Amino acid sequence: MAIITREQYLQSIAEQKPAVYVGGQKIENIVDNPVFRTTINNMGLGYEWANDPQFADLVTAWSPLIEEKVSFWTALNYSADDLVRLIEAIRTFSGRYLCTMCMSIGLGVLWATTYDIDQAKGTDYHQRFKNFYKKLQKNDLRFCLGVMDPKGDRTLNPSQQEDPDQFLRVVEKRADGIIVRGAKMHTTSAPCVHYFVASPSRVMGEEDQDYALSFAVPVDTPGLTFIIRPAAGPLEPKEMESPISSEIGFVECLSVFEDVFVPWENVFMCGEWEFTPQFIHYFSSYVRLAKGTCVAARTDILTGVTALAAEYNGIEKASHVKSKLTDMMMTASLGWGCSLAAARQCSIHPSGIAIPDILVSNAGLYHTRLKFVEHMYTMQEITGGIVTTVPGEKDYQHPEIGPLVDKYLKGKTGVAAEERYRLIQLVQDMTASRLTGYLMSSAICAGGTPETNRVEVFRNYDLQEKKERAKVLAKIKPDHYWGRY
Incomplete structure (x- = not known):
């Protein structure tokens, strides 16, 4: 089957x-x-x-x-190429439809955890x-x-x-x-x-x-x-x-x-309480990879919607609009870049599955998720206050008053009023509805809070090695290629 x-x-x-x-x-x-x-x-x-x-x-x-x-919801990932395919799928579908149900990919880490337990305890x-x-x-x-x-x-x-x-x-x-x-x-x-x-x-x-x-x-x-x-x-x-x-x-x-x-x-x-740290480590690596990719892809959606709103309002060439769109592009690109790096820098567990780089995946998700809510603000700002005052769908479709709504929602020349109306309602759905809270909470809390990202980065960053490099530069510690001249 x-x-x-x-x-x-x-x-x-x-x-x-x-x-x-x-x-x-x-x-x-x-x-x-x-x-x-x-x-x-x-x-x-x-x-x-x-x-x-x-x-x-x-x-x-x-x-x-x-x-x-x-x-891909039940596929195990055995290599960096498998992880890249995974995040490409998440990016594709989250970038089209906002969600890929990607959090389920964390189940595969039990493959590694159960292997660890069996190797140590003969279970x-x-x-x-x-x-x-x-x-x-x-x-x-x-x-x-x-x-x-x-x-x-x-x-x-x-x-x-x-x-x-x-x-x-x-x-x-x-x-x-x-x-x-x-x-x-x-x-x-x-x-x-x-x-x-x-x-x-x-x-x-x-x-x-x-x-x-x-x-x-x-x-x-x-x-x-x-x-x-x-x-x-x-x-x-x-x-x-x-x-x-x-x-x-x-x-x-x-x-x-x-x-x-x-x-x-x-x-x-x-x-087997002593194996919970390994499970949390493996799980965090996968979930932060998936969520970071998802938030970056959703930021691509915010960017496209904001750009279209600016175009329909006739302000797409304004310098402040371009600047804010550039910020959104940077967030999406940074998030995707970190996901790609985390996948490529994976380690292969003795059980055979690939574990994403936990440091990079957490750093990428942290910065992307903090910017996501700011970009929702920008999307509403560029679209305008009409996001929360626009007449409802039944009024727009009413045979008598609908044409009046259509007449006064006209925007830039060449853009049909209905297209602008639909875009305004899209922004309303994303930034001024119950869905808004879900999108914000999903970006902030899903897959662990921003503070958990900071904890994982501090825990996994090789700070001692960087301190040793500082000693070399200060000539506290000798180095063959430093201090010879």
């Missing part, structure tokens, strides 16, 4: 019966519920791209595991994960990553919390599996995929071994409940007023585990 169609994906989702709540009501059928429309549409796009000759080479890859082509986690991954690839299944815990008091370790369920934990080990209890936050699209994969959110100490946990369960596993925050867009599509949020958007979930059973075959870490 390996690559399935959008229709097959929809059928598979319809057959699942996850426990889902939205607005205080239990949802029995997510496929026909408007709250999940944009999320399912987004997931379906990935299947369409994989079956489209125009994009198939970009979003599929040969898998030596099953000796078939698989989608069989790696084979379990390999079997699970083959299942994903053979059936073209999608998954969500449950990483972030509720955390409770951030100053306390997991085992020190007043409520022990603030971090997902093992409460019982049985001959056939484990029982887990707790929750995961920020699990995007969870009811609309096939598997939920849980992993540690932080480095653990020995006293936290019950929380050093990774496993996979079907999303309709008994005891697993999803409490949903709907996507930002309207329940019914608004072609003009909400051009983006009518098409894309993801439900977010508080995922609650109430004594959920996990068979041993789907357990990939259980108590």
